[in-house]
Amino acid sequence: MxxxxxxxxxxxxxxxxxxxxxxxxxxxxxxxxxxxxxxxxxxxxxxxxxxxxxxxxxxxxxxxxxxxxxxxxxxxxxxxxxxxxxxxxxxxxxxxxxxxxxxxxxxIKPILRSAIALFRRGAERERRLAEAESALAERRLVDAAKRLLMQRDMMTEPAAHRFLQRRAMERQVRVAEVARALLGDDEEKMP
CATH class of the missing domain: 3.40.50.2300 (Response regulator)
Incomplete structure (x- = not known):
């Protein structure tokens, strides 16, 4: 060390x-x-x-x-x-x-070990929090894309979800990426 x-x-x-x-x-x-x-x-x-x-x-x-x-x-x-x-x-x-x-x-050794353990635990907690926040942001993005499809293309919620999933499989990307692209394309078309 x-x-x-x-x-x-x-x-x-x-x-x-x-x-x-x-x-x-x-x-x-x-x-x-x-x-x-x-x-x-x-x-x-x-x-x-x-x-x-x-x-x-x-x-x-x-x-x-x-x-x-x-x-x-x-x-x-x-x-x-x-x-x-x-x-x-x-x-x-x-x-x-x-x-x-x-x-x-x-x-001082026990204090060193304690500080290292606390630091690692805090770092792990921060990592998990960042992952949870990222997952929540992706979920909101997907939900917004589904709402757009439901309003614009008159799809039901399950149909909008399947549409996003199919596009993600076709392009070999995450559903959130398809949702981001869809929302970005739609924002560009707005006046």
Missing amino acids: YILIADTDRTRAEALAARLGAQTAGYVVQVAPSNLSLSTAVAELRPDVVIVDMARPDRDSLEQVRSATAQPAPVMLFVDEDDPNFMEEAIGAGVASYHVDIATIAD
Whole structure:
């Protein structure tokens, strides 16, 4: 596993990297280069996990974290002081794991595994939601095409559905593609 540590305090980041390296045999731990923004470092280095350690988080820091969470890797955030409002904002920004005071945590491995599991679960949920939204959009498109056929060509609903299915089989495309083409052709003919 490749872990990227981002911290404005280079000494603290290197100490955390050494601690992680000692606890997680076989893991590659790297401190993010100071000449790269967090989002650029994550995009270029493509870590499996990103650990962001902040002494005093602020809105600018949160924006950097938000840009890092857009990448396909879980972001773990460690802060020095508990701030419930900032925690809510950080989780809303896509942070997979939020913790206060990394120095008091004896073993980081379970937290890493938990963050990865939560991230994967969230990514799977997002994937399923996108599929459901796509299926719903296709269903609406097919229904609109059937309504058009029923109004324009005086077809019954079952006949309109069979018409769309036959066209899809003939052209070897999905029914939604036939519906999209039909609706597009009809819109072009409208004045």
